[in-house]
Amino acid sequence: MHEQDIEKILFDAETIRRRVDEVAAEILRAYDGKDLTMVAVLTGSVPFIADLIRRLPRPLRLDCIGAASYRGGTKPTELTLTKSLQLDVANRHVLVVDDILDTGATLLRIRDIISSLGAREVKLCVLLEKEVPHAENIRADFFGFRIPPHFVVGYGLDFREQYRNLPYIATLKQSVIES
Numbered sequence: 001m002h003e004q005d006i007e008k009i010l011f012d013a014e015t016i017r018r019r020v021d022e023v024a025a026e027i028l029r030a031y032d033g034k035d036l037t038m039v040a041v042l043t044g045s046v047p048f049i050a051d052l053i054r055r056l057p058r059p060l061r062l063d064c065i066g067a068a069s070y071r072g073g074t075k076p077t078e079l080t081l082t083k084s085l086q087l088d089v090a091n092r093h094v095l096v097v098d099d100i101l102d103t104g105a106t107l108l109r110i111r112d113i114i115s116s117l118g119a120r121e122v123k124l125c126v127l128l129e130k131e132v133p134h135a136e137n138i139r140a141d142f143f144g145f146r147i148p149p150h151f152v153v154g155y156g157l158d159f160r161e162q163y164r165n166l167p168y169i170a171t172l173k174q175s176v177i178e179s
């Protein structure tokens, strides 16, 4: 089972819930009087954006973009786009939502793609920001928590496509990562 693979819970469900409330409040203030198109980066951002949008009582559009960079392990490989946007983002304020900002390679590429589609503004919101040097100094405009550069799972984050459904964010036992 899942639970026995967990080393340490970093953020439990209640802590995440309270922080998502705060991030939602920040987003509401930042987009007051502006249009808002939210873009979920599949698949890891699904629980986060699902919770986030239900705390945003205002008009917004929701779309998804597909990106896969981790090929079944804990080290990044080349990024592939697996799904393009369906909505027209020309002249729109776009908020890209992802699970985690690690090297930043994924979000840098996605930001460029959305900018090239004519978006008026592209901002980034991540649940987690790893305390590592990010590519080209990319930073999240909104973030949930900053974490040391450990590999984490849960609340959308996977290891070999498992653990996304855990309601908390945790580190995995080394024996699981090495198996």
Ligand code: IMP
Residues within 6 Å of the ligand: 044, 069, 070, 076, 098, 099, 100, 101, 102, 103, 104, 105, 106, 107, 150, 151, 152, 153, 157, 158, 159
């Ligand atoms: P980046 O391109 O290096 O910033 O990596 C971003 C992507 O890598 C995220 O969208 C995640 O899918 C994945 N990733 C990075 N760190 C972790 C982690 O600690 N656990 C699970 N997935 C991760």
Ligand code: MG
Residues within 6 Å of the ligand: 041, 042, 043, 044, 045, 067, 099
């Ligand atoms: Mg991801």
